Amino acid sequence: MHQTFSAISLHDDEILKLFLSVLSGSILGFEREIRGKSAGFRTLALICFGSTIFTICSYLLGVEDNRDRIAANVITGVGFLGAGVIFRNSINVSGITTAASIWVAAAIGMLIGIGEFFFAGLSVLLSLVILYAMDYIQFWIDDRFQHRDYQITFKDKEESAALCQKIALLGLRFNNMKVFRSAQEINLEIEVRGKGDQLEKFNSWLLNEETIGSFHW
Incomplete structure (x- = not known):
């Protein structure tokens, strides 16, 4: 039992x-x-x-x-x-x-x-x-710590300096910048890091900047 x-x-x-x-x-x-x-x-x-x-x-x-x-x-x-x-x-x-x-x-x-x-x-x-x-x-x-890899096409080589200044003004950081030339365009590859809202402002600036032919990330 x-x-x-x-x-x-x-x-x-x-x-x-x-x-x-x-x-x-x-x-x-x-x-x-x-x-x-x-x-x-x-x-x-x-x-x-x-x-x-x-x-x-x-x-x-x-x-x-x-x-x-x-x-x-x-x-x-x-x-x-x-x-x-x-x-x-x-x-x-x-x-x-x-x-x-x-x-x-x-x-x-x-x-x-x-x-x-x-x-x-x-x-x-x-x-x-x-x-x-x-x-x-x-x-x-x-x-807060986003990073995006951009590919940007310029119509003028001198505009790459303005881009770097804009990145600094927005409180963003960049590295791994590479510059290529093809025909009449300047191609830039760059990694940008920072806050999401500041990166969106950077995207808006790229869209409205007439000297930039195209960009994507």
Whole structure:
């Protein structure tokens, strides 16, 4: 009778872990879902759920010396999933944050699997802080420290000096300036860095300046 009661208690504990893993993965996945990312609500819920299942299996199998073997393979499998959501085009790489979310979801699932509910809950909370609160910090950094690579065509070589003066007046900085000549035009390649609003003023100046044939960034 005592053995039956112990088995039922253990069984109930594992069921609780499974439901908590689905809940934790769903919370993380909801944030990715509302942002329209490739790995969203269901995906992160399944990853967290699956990690918990494998972690439970690792100690229910009863192999004392090799409990970390399944956990190591979970990490390897999650690595492949994360790599699948990272995309790269000619200038940008996207999906890295989603890949990191997959990695964290698996780690939280493993914490739940070994019964570390406090650390799992704290990890979910900190993950949401990183994904939400730090998003505003990231936006502030990106806006304040933007950099753009410009290609500008001049009708007159002397106008490049006026451009450098305008950059300085707007409080912007530049480097990697290269000048090329083709036929009757002067082509300039330059990297400009600074605040987003000042860069927009620089764009307006380029649009209205008659001595500039064309530009793009």
